[in-house]
Amino acid sequence: MHKLREQLQLLTKASNPLGKFLEAIHNDIDSMTRELETWRSEAxxxxxxxAEAQRQTEESVQTVQVQLQSIEDAIGDQILKTxxxxxxxxxxxRAIEGMIRMVVGPEVVLS
Known part of the structure; x- marks a missing residue:
């Protein structure tokens, strides 16, 4: 009986660090799981x-493209007018030159 008691005490002493280790692993796993969820939430x-920044950028670009098209159309119209x-x-x-030739005569060279 005494020998059995000593072996049980030895077993308890040996298993106590193992139990603490398993508890620490469990706590680490819980901590890592919370951290993973935090990073997923952040992602x-x-x-x-x-996505919101992309939407705002596309909206701004679309507005600028409409303005650009309007300006390009105005430039094209101005070129046609010119x-x-x-x-x-x-x-x-040519008409003035023709009139001058009629008044002065065809032999005069106009520049």
């Missing part, structure tokens, strides 16, 4: 923030 929050005005000026120059 979700960052993904939502990135070309028409140049054509009118050239036609008027």
């Amino acid at each position: 979700r929050n960052q993904a939502l923030a990135a 070309n028409r005005l140049q054509q009118a000026i050239l036609a008027n120059d």
Whole structure:
């Protein structure tokens, strides 16, 4: 009986650190699980923030593209007006030159 008691005490002494170790592992696993959930939550929050930033950027770009298209259209209209005005000026120059030739005579060279 005495020998059995000594062996039980030895077993208890040996198993006590093992029990503490298993408890520590369990606590570590719980802690790691909480940390993992924290990081997953942070990842979700960052993904939502990135999606919102992307949406705002696309909205801003779309507004700027509409403005750009409007400006490009206005530039095209202005170029057409300028070309028409140049054509009118050239036609008027030719008409004036023709009138001067009628008044002065065809032999005069106009520059």
